[in-house]
Amino acid sequence: MSDPVIKVEGLTKKFGSFTAVNDVSMEIRRGQVHGFVGPNGSGKTTTIRMMCGLMIPTSGMVTVLGMSVPEQAKLVRCHVGYMTQRFSLYEDMTVRENMAFLCRVHGFGHKRRIERIDEVLEQFDLVPLADRRVGPMSGGQKRRIALGAAILTEPELLILDEPTSEVDPNTRREMWGHFFDLAQAGSTLLVTTHLMDEAERCHRLTVMNQGEVVADGSVDRLKEELPATVLEVSGGEVTPLVNDISTLEGVLAVNQVGTVIRVLTRDASITNQIAMAIPQSFSISEVPVTIEDVFVSATRDGSRA
Amino acid sequence: MNTISSSIARIVAICVKEVTQLRRDRLTFAMVVAIPLMQLLMFGYSINTKVRHIPIAVCDHSASSFSRQLIEDVQASQVVTVTTRAGNPNQLHTMVQNGVVSAGLYIPIDSERRYYSDNGEAIAQLIVDGSDTVMASALKALGHFPFLPGGVSSFTHNPGDISVTLLYNPAQRSELNTVPGLLGLILTMTMVMFTAVAIVRERERGNMELLIATPVKTAELMIGKLIPYVVIGMIQMTIILWLGYLLFQVPVAGSWWLLIGSCLVFIFANLGLGLVLSTVAPNQMGAMQLFIFIFLPSILLSGFMFPYAGMPEVAQKIAEALPMTHFMRIVRGIILRDAQFEGIQTDLLFLALFFVGTLTLAILRFRQRLD
Numbered sequence: 243m244s245d246p247v248i249k250v251e252g253l254t255k256k257f258g259s260f261t262a263v264n265d266v267s268m269e270i271r272r273g274q275v276h277g278f279v280g281p282n283g284s285g286k287t288t289t290i291r292m293m294c295g296l297m298i299p300t301s302g303m304v305t306v307l308g309m310s311v312p313e314q315a316k317l318v319r320c321h322v323g324y325m326t327q328r329f330s331l332y333e334d335m336t337v338r339e340n341m342a343f344l345c346r347v348h349g350f351g352h353k354r355r356i357e358r359i360d361e362v363l364e365q366f367d368l369v370p371l372a373d374r375r376v377g378p379m380s381g382g383q384k385r386r387i388a389l390g391a392a393i394l395t396e397p398e399l400l401i402l403d404e405p406t407s408e409v410d411p412n413t414r415r416e417m418w419g420h421f422f423d424l425a426q427a428g429s430t431l432l433v434t435t436h437l438m439d440e441a442e443r444c445h446r447l448t449v450m451n452q453g454e455v456v457a458d459g460s461v462d463r464l465k466e467e468l469p470a471t472v473l474e475v476s477g478g479e480v481t482p483l484v485n486d487i488s489t490l491e492g493v494l495a496v497n498q499v500g501t502v503i504r505v506l507t508r509d510a511s512i513t514n515q516i517a518m519a520i521p522q523s524f525s526i527s528e529v530p531v532t533i534e535d536v537f538v539s540a541t542r543d544g545s546r547a
Numbered sequence: 548m549n550t551i552s553s554s555i556a557r558i559v560a561i562c563v564k565e566v567t568q569l570r571r572d573r574l575t576f577a578m579v580v581a582i583p584l585m586q587l588l589m590f591g592y593s594i595n596t597k598v599r600h601i602p603i604a605v606c607d608h609s610a611s612s613f614s615r616q617l618i619e620d621v622q623a624s625q626v627v628t629v630t631t632r633a634g635n636p637n638q639l640h641t642m643v644q645n646g647v648v649s650a651g652l653y654i655p656i657d658s659e660r661r662y663y664s665d666n667g668e669a670i671a672q673l674i675v676d677g678s679d680t681v682m683a684s685a686l687k688a689l690g691h692f693p694f695l696p697g698g699v700s701s702f703t704h705n706p707g708d709i710s711v712t713l714l715y716n717p718a719q720r721s722e723l724n725t726v727p728g729l730l731g732l733i734l735t736m737t738m739v740m741f742t743a744v745a746i747v748r749e750r751e752r753g754n755m756e757l758l759i760a761t762p763v764k765t766a767e768l769m770i771g772k773l774i775p776y777v778v779i780g781m782i783q784m785t786i787i788l789w790l791g792y793l794l795f796q797v798p799v800a801g802s803w804w805l806l807i808g809s810c811l812v813f814i815f816a817n818l819g820l821g822l823v824l825s826t827v828a829p830n831q832m833g834a835m836q837l838f839i840f841i842f843l844p845s846i847l848l849s850g851f852m853f854p855y856a857g858m859p860e861v862a863q864k865i866a867e868a869l870p871m872t873h874f875m876r877i878v879r880g881i882i883l884r885d886a887q888f889e890g891i892q893t894d895l896l897f898l899a900l901f902f903v904g905t906l907t908l909a910i911l912r913f914r915q916r917l918d
């Protein structure tokens with residue numbers, strides 16, 4: 243059960259002189275929901291496309307479900323459900339027609355096709371939308387349809403590229419429910435996101451920045467191993483303090499959250515310096531690390547997010 | 548066996564998808580029927596190289612029985628109809644200049660004397676508006692009009708004359724030439740245009756990433772996209788031939804099977820060409836622009852509008868590379884001259900090879916990747 247479903251080693255992709263993905267290595271284990279996070283343009287989608295055989299790596303090795311990509315990409319495609327970042331179903335066809343097309347392409351017989359489509363429509367609450375054209379539907383509805391289409395063929399591996407963008411919080415919660423159901427049923431999911439609450443839910447995380455993997459591991463371990471401490475400053479109007487604190491030596495990042503400032507520092511020894519830099523009426527306390535802190539500290543160099 | 552049947556299943560999947568999308572695309576769907584209809588009516592009725600009843604004005608200074616008979620005989624040719632009278636030659640000239648009439652016939656006062664004198668003087672003058680060459684050449688022919696005043700004995704025979712006999716289309720009805728040509732024109736227009744956008748549209752609308760992530764192979768995609776358009780091409784062929792017969796009485800002299808078979812090969816050749824354009828074009832607009840590059844020479848050089856034999860060598864060489872040129876020869880041969888397979892086989896072979904070549908090129912050019 244611990245064999246990696248996706249194994250990537252030294253993966254590099256160059257577009258001319260621009261290196262989109264640089265020496266990436268990662269493993270995705272069976273039955274897990276693996277989060278893939280990073281700022282926009284950090285190379286997540288390019289990495290995913292190379293995993294699906296849609297792009298040829300400049301160098302490096304990709305193995306998906308034991309098959310090497312891109313050599314065996316055609317075979318891999320029969321076992322992978324891929325949900326693209328940009329909606330890619332046919333907008334001038336209905337939900338059912340789109341799903342029927344995908345079933346036919348995967349060689350489903352008539353009976354199995356009808357049954358499976360009904361099953362998926364039911365599962366994702368799409369029955370009322372089934373015979374309507376996809377084009378005019380809302381972003382959230384389209385995402386649900388795309389997810390339904392991706393799992394139509396009951397793939398062992400699901401690769402979902404920003405499945406919850408343009409989705410309202412309730413639908414988002416619902417979709418994550420589906421993800422865990424699918425993992426429970428034995429599927430493996432690779433999900434990209436830049437929402438921290440979503441990243442927090444994953445079994446494991448890979449964080450990418452500027453084409454490189456900057457953090458990789460289980461969520462708890464990443465938090466534990468973060469070489470930083472988070473201090474919270476509160477007790478009044480904190481906005482004018484942001485600048486003063488961020489110029490101090492040893493401060494990695496400063497972020498105002500409502501009426502408090504979260505200060506990411508190398509260690510707690512800086513507390514005194516901060517106390518001297520701000521009026522005494524403010525209080526400083528050490529707080530637990532969140533996954534956002536992991537993300538910020540991993541991606542803060544030249545981050546484009 | 549299993550791979551073949553699953554391959555067929557995927558081709559069917561693409562076909563069903565294409566037809567579903569076509570049904571939704573009202574504009575394209577309308578084009579399938581409206582283009583043959585419109586072109587047939589417009590070209591059939593307006594391309595008419597045989598000119599009749601051109602309006603002319605007459606200035607008759609002779610005002611004799613001689614001149615009256617001349618005017619009647621000129622009109623009896625049916626080439627011209629006298630619509631206006633003019634008082635003097637200047638007025639005649641102004642009328643032609645202003646486009647009131649296309650020509651002016653001036654009969655001088657001594658017209659009859661000129662006719663009987665031996666020094667070969669012209670008996671009258673026809674001032675012709677030369678701006679329309681087809682009309683001008685028809686009017687020029689009036690210059691040699693055999694006029695016999697008072698003559699009942701119109702059937703004279705000049706031994707020096709060349710007797711002209713017209714085979715095939717003896718009445719010189721231009722529809723007979725135009726309608727088969729339109730078959731080629733319409734099939735080129737719709738078939739190349741539909742497939743030229745077929746693949747680039749998937750790319751532009753973002754469906755390509757989904758499509759290439761499925762197990763569909765390139766050849767299956769191409770063939771699946773072709774088949775619905777073959778059916779459309781056959782529908783258009785039926786409309787054109789049926790309307791051509793109904794409205795313009797264009798009969799099919801040759802074998803129907805040969806005609807349908809040739810159309811089918813031509814349809815495939817055009818679809819292959821469209822697919823190549825679709826793999827070259829960066830977007831749908833670009834595909835349409837590329838299509839114009841193919842379509843213009845197809846109209847102008849293929850022999851549809853101007854005789855192939857009269858074109859300079861360079862133009863002929865270009866024309867030889869276009870499927871439409873070969874189809875023009877085939878279709879006019881079958882419909883008008885009852886051409887047999889032996890007579891059209893080289894052109895048919897060209898079209899067949901053209902299809903195989905373009906389809907191969909399209910498959911090779913198409914990358915199942917995004918980079």
